[in-house]
Amino acid sequence: MTKPTYYITTPIYYPSDKLHIGHAYCTTIADTLARFHRAKGEDVFFLTGSDEHGLKIQRKAQEKGITPIEYVDAIIANFKQLWNELNISNNDFIRTSEERHHKVVQDVLTKIFEQGDIYKKNYEGLYCVPCESYWLERQLVDGKCPDCGRPVEKMQEESYFFKLSKYQDWWLQFIEENPNFIQPASRRNEMINFVKQGLEDLCITRTTFDWGIPVPFDKKHVVYVWFDALLNYLTGIKYGTDDAMFNKFWPASLHLVGKEIVRFHTIIWPIMLKAMGVELPQKVYGHGWLVIDGDKMSKSKGNVIDPLALIDEFGADAIRYFLLREIVFGNDGNFSRDALITRINSDLANDLGNLLHRTVSMIEKYHGGVVTNAGVSEAVDEDLIALVNSTVANFEKDMDAMEINSAIKGVWALISRANKYIDETGPWILAKDEAKAARLQTVMYNLAETLRVVAILVAPFIPSTSPKIYTQLGLEVPAEFLLADAVFGKMEGTKVQKGDPLYPRIEIAEDGATIIGGKRYEAKVEVPAPAVEEPKVEMEPIKEEITIDAFEKIDLRVGTVKAAEKVKKSKKLLKLQVMIGEEERTIVSGIAQYYEPEALIGRNVIVIANLAPAKLFGIESFGMLLAASDGNGNLVLADAPGMASGSRVK
Numbered sequence: 001m002t003k004p005t006y007y008i009t010t011p012i013y014y015p016s017d018k019l020h021i022g023h024a025y026c027t028t029i030a031d032t033l034a035r036f037h038r039a040k041g042e043d044v045f046f047l048t049g050s051d052e053h054g055l056k057i058q059r060k061a062q063e064k065g066i067t068p069i070e071y072v073d074a075i076i077a078n079f080k081q082l083w084n085e086l087n088i089s090n091n092d093f094i095r096t097s098e099e100r101h102h103k104v105v106q107d108v109l110t111k112i113f114e115q116g117d118i119y120k121k122n123y124e125g126l127y128c129v130p131c132e133s134y135w136l137e138r139q140l141v142d143g144k145c146p147d148c149g150r151p152v153e154k155m156q157e158e159s160y161f162f163k164l165s166k167y168q169d170w171w172l173q174f175i176e177e178n179p180n181f182i183q184p185a186s187r188r189n190e191m192i193n194f195v196k197q198g199l200e201d202l203c204i205t206r207t208t209f210d211w212g213i214p215v216p217f218d219k220k221h222v223v224y225v226w227f228d229a230l231l232n233y234l235t236g237i238k239y240g241t242d243d244a245m246f247n248k249f250w251p252a253s254l255h256l257v258g259k260e261i262v263r264f265h266t267i268i269w270p271i272m273l274k275a276m277g278v279e280l281p282q283k284v285y286g287h288g289w290l291v292i293d294g295d296k297m298s299k300s301k302g303n304v305i306d307p308l309a310l311i312d313e314f315g316a317d318a319i320r321y322f323l324l325r326e327i328v329f330g331n332d333g334n335f336s337r338d339a340l341i342t343r344i345n346s347d348l349a350n351d352l353g354n355l356l357h358r359t360v361s362m363i364e365k366y367h368g369g370v371v372t373n374a375g376v377s378e379a380v381d382e383d384l385i386a387l388v389n390s391t392v393a394n395f396e397k398d399m400d401a402m403e404i405n406s407a408i409k410g411v412w413a414l415i416s417r418a419n420k421y422i423d424e425t426g427p428w429i430l431a432k433d434e435a436k437a438a439r440l441q442t443v444m445y446n447l448a449e450t451l452r453v454v455a456i457l458v459a460p461f462i463p464s465t466s467p468k469i470y471t472q473l474g475l476e477v478p479a480e481f482l483l484a485d486a487v488f489g490k491m492e493g494t495k496v497q498k499g500d501p502l503y504p505r506i507e508i509a510e511d512g513a514t515i516i517g518g519k520r521y522e523a524k525v526e527v528p529a530p531a532v533e534e535p536k537v538e539m540e541p542i543k544e545e546i547t548i549d550a551f552e553k554i555d556l557r558v559g560t561v562k563a564a565e566k567v568k569k570s571k572k573l574l575k576l577q578v579m580i581g582e583e584e585r586t587i588v589s590g591i592a593q594y595y596e597p598e599a600l601i602g603r604n605v606i607v608i609a610n611l612a613p614a615k616l617f618g619i620e621s622f623g624m625l626l627a628a629s630d631g632n633g634n635l636v637l638a639d640a641p642g643m644a645s646g647s648r649v650k
C-alpha cells in the first residue's frame with residue numbers, strides 16, 4: 001500500500017538580512033507539522049528556502065560593494081546554520097538563484113506568454129521596494145505602503161503584464177467552492193473583499209534592475225520577484241523534470257505563510273497555477289506575527305531578536321516549545337524573555353523534567369532500574385491509562401486540525417496527571433511495605449509507560465527531548481517516533497538509566513543575567529543589527545540664515561552614475577561620469593573612502609548642477625554630489641532611487 005503524502009512549505013525568506021525570531025516561528029510550526037505527519041507514517045516533503053532576487057537585494061549588495069550572489073551566499077549560510085541549530089527537518093532548501101529554478105520560471109513564463117495571458121505595456125506606478133510591490137494611489141494608507149507602512153517610490157517602466165483580471169470570476173467561484181482553501185477564515189474574508197473590489201493585471205517584469213531571472217522572450221527584462229518566488233513550490237518537487245516526484249507530492253498539502261503575504265499566495269498563486277493548467281494547493285494558512293514585548297519587531301527599534309543567540313542560551317527545544325505553546329496559532333503573539341523563562345521553568349523543567357527525573361530515580365532506587373509490569377492495578381491506574389489513550393486520540397485530532405496549542409495543552413495535562421499519580425500512589429510509602437512490592441512495580445511501570453507515550457507525542461515539538469526520554473527509560477531510540485507506538489502497555493523489562501536533567505532550572509541573577517546549569521548568560525538577547533546603531537553625531541553648527549530666493553538659485557538634479565573610477569594618486573577622490581537627463585558630466589567627488597567605484601554604477605545621486613566648474617587633481621569637475629556626513633567620519637550619498645535622471649530636487 002502506498003503511504004499517504006504530505007507536502008508542506010514555508011515562505012522562502014529574503015536573504016536581505018539575517019533571520020530573526022519571527023522567521024524561526026514560522027519555520028518551527030512547519031517543522032512541527034512535518035514531523036507530526038511523519039509520525040503518522042506519511043511520506044512527507046518539507047520545503048524551505050530563500051527568495052534571492054529583486055531590487056532590495058541588489059541595492060544591499062551595491063551598498064556593500066559586492067555582487068548580489070556574494071551578498072546572498074553569506075546570508076544563506078546564516079539561514080542554514082539557524083535551521084540546523086533549530087533542528088529543522090526540511091527535505092530540501094531551494095534557492096531561487098539556482099539553475100533548476102530559473103528553468104522552471106522561464107518555462108512557465110513562455111507557456112503563459114504563448115497562450116496569450118501575458119502582454120506588454122508602459123507602466124507608471126508607486127513601488128514599495130521592501131515589499132517588492134506596486135500599489136495604486138487609492139491603495140496607499142497615508143501615502144505609504146499599505147503592507148509595511150514605508151514610503152513608496154514612483155517608478156516608470158515598460159513591462160509585461162499577467163492577466164489576473166481575466167481570472168477574477170473564476171477565482172471567486174473557486175473560493176466559494178473551496179471554503180477551506182484559505183485559513184483562518186478571517187483571512188479568507190479579507191481576500192474575498194479584496195478581489196471583489198476588482199483585480200488589476202499584474203506587472204510581472206522589471207527593467208530598472210537586473211538581479212533577477214531574464215524573461216526568455218525579452219532579455220531586457222527580469223522577472224518580478226513574486227512571480228519568480230512563488231514558483232519555488234513547484235521547482236522544489238521537480239516540476240517539469242521528474243514527473244513521478246512531482247505527481248507524488250503535488251498538490252501541496254499546505255503553504256504556511258505569514259498573514260502579510262496571504263494575498264500573494266491565495267490570489268496571485270492560484271491564478272498562476274490556473275493559467276498553467278496545474279492543480280491548486282489544498283490549503284494556505286496565514287499565521288499571525290510575533291511582536292516583542294507588545295511592539296512590532298524592527299531594526300530601527302533595536303528589538304530584533306536573534307534566534308541563534310536564544311538557542312545558545314536556552315537550547316533549541318525550549319525556544320521551539322515556547323513559540324508553539326505561547327502563541328495562539330493564527331493570532332499575533334508576544335515574545336518576551338520573562339514569559340520564555342517562566343515557560344521553561346514551569347512546563348519543561350518542573351512538569352516534564354521532574355516527571356522523568358522522579359520516575360527514573362525511583363525505578364533505580366526501588367527496582368535496580370528494571371521496569372516490570374506486575375499487573376497489580378487499582379482504580380487510579382485506569383484513570384491514568386484512560387487519559388493516556390484519550391490524549392493520544394485528541395492529539396491526533398488537534399494536530400490534524402492544526403490546533404497546535406490545544407495539542408500541546410493536552411499532552412501537558414497528561415504530564416500533570418502523571419505527576420499527580422505519583423502523589424496519589426505514594427511509591428515511597430509502598431516501598432516500605434514488602435506486601436506492596438508488586439503494586440510498587442505496577443505503579444512505576446505505569447509512570448514509565450506514560451512517559452514513553454509522552455515522548456512520542458512531544459517529538460514533533462521538541463525533537464531532541466524525546467530521544468533523551470527514551471534513553472533514560474532504557475529504550476532504543478527509533479529513527480522516527482511513530483504515533484502507532486503511542487499505545488499504552490508496550491514496554492517490558494527495560495532498564496532505566498538516569499541522565500542529566502532534561503531542562504535545568506533557569507535562575508535569574510540580581511543583575512538580570514540568567515544562570516543555566518551553572519553557566520552565566522548576560523541579560524542580552526536583543527541584537528540590533530550594526531547598521532542601525534545610531535551613530536553619535538557631533539553636529540556642526542547651523543550656518544547663517546538665507547532667504548528662499550538664495551536657495552532657489554541652487555539647481556539640484558537627479559543624476560545617474562554611468563561610470564566611476566579612482567583618481568590616480570588621490571586617496572579621497574573618485575571621478576564619475578554622471579548623466580543628468582541627456583547630458584553627461586564629469587564630476588570629481590571626495591567619496592573614495594566610502595564607496596567602491598563599481599558599487600556606484602547605475603545608482604542615482606543628487607547633483608548641484610549649476611555650480612561653477614572647478615579643477616581637482618587636474619580634472620575639471622562640473623558639479624557636486626550631495627551627501628550626508630556626521631562627526632564620526634561616516635558619509636552617505638543622497639539618493640533618489642527610481643527617479644528619472646534629470647528630475648529636479650526641491
Ligand code: MSP
Pocket residue numbers: 010011012013014015021022023025026051229230231232256257258259260261288289290291297
Ligand atoms: N520572500 C517573501 C516570501 C516569498 S514566498 C514565495 C517574504 N520573505 S520574508 O523574508 O519577508 O519572510 C516573510 C515571512 O517570515 C512571513 O510571511 C512570516 O512567515 C515570517 N515572519 C517575518 N516576520 C515575522 C514576525 N514578526 N512574526 C512571525 N512571522 C514572521 O515575504
